[in-house]
Amino acid sequence: MAEMRYREALNQALREELEADENVFIMGEDIGVFQGAFKVTDGLLEDFGEKRVRDTPISENTIVGAGVGAAMAGLRPIVEIMTINFSLLALDQIINAAASVRYMFGGQVGVPMVIRMPQGGGHQLGPTHSHCFEAIYLHIPGLLVAVPTTAADAKGLLKAAVRDENPVIFIEHEGLYGKKGDVPENGDASPMRFGEAAIRREGDDVTIVGISRQALTAAEAAETLADEHEIEAEVIDPRTLRPLDLDTIVESVKKTNRAVIVEEGWPHGGVGANLAALIQEQAFDHLDAPVGRVTGADTPMPYSKPLEQAAMPHPEHVVKTVLSTFRDL
Amino acid sequence: MAEAKAEEQQQQGEADGSDGASAPAEEDRSPEERLPVDPGEHHELPDREHCEEILRKMLLIRRFEERAGEMYTKAQIGGFLHLAIGEEAAIVGATLAMRESDYLISTYREHGQALARGTDPKRVMAELFGRQDGVSKGHGGSMHLFDIEKRFMGGYGIVGGNLPLAVGLGLAADYQETDDAVVCMLGDGAINQGNFGESLNLAALWRLPVVFLVINNQFGMGTAIERASAITDLSKRGDGFGVPGARCNGMDVLDVKDELENALRKAREDRQPQIVEAVTYRFRGHSMADPEEYRSKEEVEEWQRRDPITTFGDRVKHEEVVSQDDIDGFDEDAKSTVEEAVEFATNSPFPELDALYDDLYSYSGEEPGWYVVDERAPETHKGEELKTSSSDAMRELAEAGAAYAKVGDAEERRKRPDPEEGEEQSSGPRDEEGGAH
Ligand SMILES: Cc1ncc(C[n+]2csc(CCOP(=O)(O)OP(=O)(O)O)c2C)c(N)n1
Numbered sequence: 182m183a184e185m186r187y188r189e190a191l192n193q194a195l196r197e198e199l200e201a202d203e204n205v206f207i208m209g210e211d212i213g214v215f216q217g218a219f220k221v222t223d224g225l226l227e228d229f230g231e232k233r234v235r236d237t238p239i240s241e242n243t244i245v246g247a248g249v250g251a252a253m254a255g256l257r258p259i260v261e262i263m264t265i266n267f268s269l270l271a272l273d274q275i276i277n278a279a280a281s282v283r284y285m286f287g288g289q290v291g292v293p294m295v296i297r298m299p300q301g302g303g304h305q306l307g308p309t310h311s312h313c314f315e316a317i318y319l320h321i322p323g324l325l326v327a328v329p330t331t332a333a334d335a336k337g338l339l340k341a342a343v344r345d346e347n348p349v350i351f352i353e354h355e356g357l358y359g360k361k362g363d364v365p366e367n368g369d370a371s372p373m374r375f376g377e378a379a380i381r382r383e384g385d386d387v388t389i390v391g392i393s394r395q396a397l398t399a400a401e402a403a404e405t406l407a408d409e410h411e412i413e414a415e416v417i418d419p420r421t422l423r424p425l426d427l428d429t430i431v432e433s434v435k436k437t438n439r440a441v442i443v444e445e446g447w448p449h450g451g452v453g454a455n456l457a458a459l460i461q462e463q464a465f466d467h468l469d470a471p472v473g474r475v476t477g478a479d480t481p482m483p484y485s486k487p488l489e490q491a492a493m494p495h496p497e498h499v500v501k502t503v504l505s506t507f508r509d510l
Numbered sequence: 511m512a513e514a515k516a517e518e519q520q521q522q523g524e525a526d527g528s529d530g531a532s533a534p535a536e537e538d539r540s541p542e543e544r545l546p547v548d549p550g551e552h553h554e555l556p557d558r559e560h561c562e563e564i565l566r567k568m569l570l571i572r573r574f575e576e577r578a579g580e581m582y583t584k585a586q587i588g589g590f591l592h593l594a595i596g597e598e599a600a601i602v603g604a605t606l607a608m609r610e611s612d613y614l615i616s617t618y619r620e621h622g623q624a625l626a627r628g629t630d631p632k633r634v635m636a637e638l639f640g641r642q643d644g645v646s647k648g649h650g651g652s653m654h655l656f657d658i659e660k661r662f663m664g665g666y667g668i669v670g671g672n673l674p675l676a677v678g679l680g681l682a683a684d685y686q687e688t689d690d691a692v693v694c695m696l697g698d699g700a701i702n703q704g705n706f707g708e709s710l711n712l713a714a715l716w717r718l719p720v721v722f723l724v725i726n727n728q729f730g731m732g733t734a735i736e737r738a739s740a741i742t743d744l745s746k747r748g749d750g751f752g753v754p755g756a757r758c759n760g761m762d763v764l765d766v767k768d769e770l771e772n773a774l775r776k777a778r779e780d781r782q783p784q785i786v787e788a789v790t791y792r793f794r795g796h797s798m799a800d801p802e803e804y805r806s807k808e809e810v811e812e813w814q815r816r817d818p819i820t821t822f823g824d825r826v827k828h829e830e831v832v833s834q835d836d837i838d839g840f841d842e843d844a845k846s847t848v849e850e851a852v853e854f855a856t857n858s859p860f861p862e863l864d865a866l867y868d869d870l871y872s873y874s875g876e877e878p879g880w881y882v883v884d885e886r887a888p889e890t891h892k893g894e895e896l897k898t899s900s901s902d903a904m905r906e907l908a909e910a911g912a913a914y915a916k917v918g919d920a921e922e923r924r925k926r927p928d929p930e931e932g933e934e935q936s937s938g939p940r941d942e943e944g945g946a947h
Pocket residue numbers: 617619667668669670696697698699700701727729730731796947
């Protein structure tokens with residue numbers, strides 16, 4: 182084990198996968214000479230050269246599409262999109278090509294490709310640079326979606342993503358890049374498996390599912406709930422949304438009889454909306470209260486600091502929503 | 511022949527002089543003045559064997575398309591059906607210039623491309639019929655044919671959507687240090703997509719072996735090229751991106767082949783992507799649902815006089831390389847190949863309902879999670895479980911849904927109506943529901 186930042190863990194994963202397989206290459210805007218807008222690709226150009234680490238023009242749709250084409254012809258591209266908002270320019274290639282190619286051509290080719298992108302608010306970047314769109318990608322059959330929260334998961338899941346035969350939307354969080362955590366070192370770091378949730382904290386009273394960085398908000402709220410309200414929360418980080426480890430979540434809800442989902446994205450059609458539907462379908466008889474949701478505000482992300490913070494979920498929101506599930510009905 | 515050539519050349523001269531902004535208004539131009547076909551260069555006929563191959567391929571495409579159109583009106587084919595009748599020279603000329611290991615990627619008007627690359631006509635027709643033996647197992651349909659063995663990398667229903675993929679194929683060819691090249695076909699309409707500039711720039715920047723072949727049939731649906739493009743000489747549209755271009759006569763199979771050979775050589779050897787514009791014309795509507803109110807009958811007839819199959823046939827006969835009897839024989843062969851394809855498609859079963867979730871994901875090892883969650887049934891289930899452990903309720907619902915296909919229950923679906931006896935269905939209501947694109 183070594184302690185490192187989330188961004189360093191990602192960098193290690195990229196490095197190890199570039200070393201392991203000649204067919205793996207990285208491309209994206211400013212990932213080479215500039216070493217990445219968030220420095221995730223630090224040093225890779227120098228170590229692997231221009232063939233493997235490719236700066237691209239600012240052409241999101243074509244970068245992603247070129248990745249799909251290259252993957253169809255046997256390569257294993259990793260495409261970095263600078264910020265999740267910019268991935269909207271590539272939605273055509275992500276949905277109409279990456280996600281559909283295997284299916285629409287009857288399985289004759291696959292698209293083993295990773296599309297990495299950071300999301301999230303908190304840096305006052307306003308409405309075009311701060312959103313959380315995991316719900317958009319979760320929506321699309323044919324894609325896998327990873328939302329790692331810890332440095333170890335960032336590394337293990339990225340390695341698994343590169344080795345997977347399916348197109349993977351790999352969603353990082355801008356607010357996590359600097360966070361430190363223990364990460365298995367090169368050699369003993371086997372790739373993780375998609376579809377395995379992590380139980381971050383055990384508890385019998387309520388299940389809190391936190392998505393992406395909100396898994397940390399959920400964990401913080403759980404401490405407050407224990408300290409101040411004698412409520413022991415079980416905190417689950419699904420880590421991947423497709424495939425989804427629904428079994429672990431449902432098992433937990435059957436034990437705690439209460440569920441609250443925390444995400445940073447918008448409420449309508451969100452991850453929580455979807456998960457709440459699944460939970461009530463799978464564990465209705467076990468629920469003692471309606472499934473609660475904590476989400477980002479239903480607005481574009483404002484710039485002004487107090488407004489931006491008001492628009493984002495915080496532990497207080499989670500605590501309040503959990504307490505509401507204990508109201509006498 | 512020679513006279514016709516001279517006349518065309520003269521028209522071309524006029525067109526050159528009146529290009530771009532100074533072009534006369536559309537209504538001032540006679541049908542033959544509307545983008546007159548570039549006569550291209552004069553090419554010697556190849557030997558008999560090659561002439562035969564060319565004729566056979568063009569005839570196969572023509573007969574396949576005609577029969578597909580009929581099958582559509584008999585409701586054996588659904589959705590949209592885009593025929594390439596009139597464009598055979600562009601398709602066959604281009605594919606003859608390619609090596610077997612080169613990649614071809616196309617648009618939704620691509621039955622002919624698959625056939626020209628050597629895909630089994632039976633499996634192409636079966637795909638149009640939505641049957642299990644279709645090239646894409648009924649998941650793709652007319653717009654999404656694919657044949658990995660022939661390196662036919664697909665038809666795509668999104669206009670311009672194949673361009674970035676072509677760049678990726680070129681990147682792979684380059685990365686793997688092969689000398690494979692890519693031919694990417696697009697329409698005159700697709701050229702105005704943002705993808706076009708992005709893809710040409712990236713291909714030129716990375717020196718990728720890609721030839722962008724614009725099949726300029728002069729319309730994007732009902733929009734004539736001069737109503738969509740400020741610069742109508744599409745071979746020039748790569749200039750600002752570092753992609754040199756050339757124009758060829760898309761009605762002359764030898765001219766297309768020659769131009770593509772040049773372009774492929776430059777792309778392959780000089781690592782310099784190219785654009786080639788083949789000026790052609792589609793004789794049928796954009797799709798089967800097109801009443802063709804945007805062009806005159808005279809214009810269509812004018813272009814039909816340049817029919818790529820007849821003109822090439824006339825020439826081989828005139829130069830006594832192939833006789834009319836030979837051509838009749840090739841035509842008969844093409845027709846019977848297409849007949850066999852129709853029969854095969856008719857007898858191929860519809861996909862099993864379990865195939866609904868097939869080929870969506872590649873599952874490695876034991877499946878840990880819920881890749882696909884189907885929430886439509888009382889019991890939410892993993893989509894991939896329909897095959898292995900679906901409940902009776904799920905199966906019943908799947909059957910109930912499939913019944914709306916109006917091809918009976920599972921038993922009846924296996925024995926379908928004989929298309930020859932099938933009623934002529936007016937394509938009207940179907941098209942209104944589905945729109946026309
Ligand atoms: C992105 C997108 N926009 C619109 C359409 C609808 N559409 C289908 S074909 C077509 C015209 C394309 O014309 P062109 O590129 O010249 O090809 P052609 O049909 O003439 O072969 C249009 C507008 C589509 N399929 N995809």
